[in-house]
Amino acid sequence: MDLLQLKDLLSNSGWGLIILLTLIQIAPIKINPWGALLKFLGKAMNAELNEKMDGFKGDLQGIxxxxxxxxxxxxxxxxxxxxxxxxxxxxxxxxNGVGGKVDKLRYTVDENEAKQARVRILRFSDEILNNIPHGDEHYAEILRCCDSYEEYCMAHPTFKNSVAVNSIDEIKKSYEEHRQKRSFLEQNSLNNQKEN
Known part of the structure; x- marks a missing residue:
């Protein structure tokens, strides 16, 4: 067989192969050569698109x-x-619980200050009764103490005050007497007494 004959055979057999494949596809046999060929070509042509779709599926799963x-x-x-x-x-x-405790503590502190003021008032009253002289500034301080004590007593009616009422009156009366007579103990005489 020479080259020309081979060429003729192949060209004729190519047409023969196409006819044979078509007949096989038409025949009731379940072989589908055209479908397989087209499927192969489709996969080859869409390989890049399929890769992108697989990437999108992976991204979607991640999302x-x-x-x-x-x-x-x-x-x-x-x-x-x-x-x-x-x-x-x-x-x-x-x-709120702490606030209640703070209020209770404030009440206790205020009550203690009132009791201390009462002690100062009673002591000052005793000194007046024992004729111990006091200066103007000392009277001013004890009168402020009396005012704050009386304010506390008015704000807290249950606080017992029966002892200091008379002492406060005595202090105020003594203050007025000394003020009218201008007979307060002078600061200079206090300094002299301390030096002796």
Whole structure:
């Protein structure tokens, strides 16, 4: 066989192959050579597109996982907010409790200051009754003490004050007498007494 004959055979056999494949496709046999050929060619032509689609599918799966994680985080944040709200309510209750304790402490401190003022008033009254002289400034200070003591007693009617009432009257009366007579102990004589 020479080259020309081979060429004729191949060209004739090429047409023969096409006719044979067409007949096989038409025949009731389940072989589909054209479909297989087109499928192969389609895969080859769309390989790049299929790779991109596979990448998109992977990205979509990643996004779905991220959304699920975000939903979990949101649920966790909601729980944290609920816990914080509960903590705030507890703190408010604690603050109210502390506020009550502060008020009680303030009341106790004020009462102690009133008792100390009463002691100073009683001592000053005793000194007046024992004729111990006092200066103008000393009287001014004890009168301020008497005023704050009387204000406390008016604001707290349950506070017992029966002892200091007479002493305050005695101090005020003595102050008026010394003021009218201008007979307060002078500061110079106090300094002289301290030096001796």
């Amino acid at each position: 779905k996982k991220d959304v699920a994680t975000l939903q979990t985080d949101v649920t966790s944040l909601k729980d944290d907010v609920t816990t914080l709200k509960s903590d705030v309510v507890t703190m408010k209750n604690d603050i």
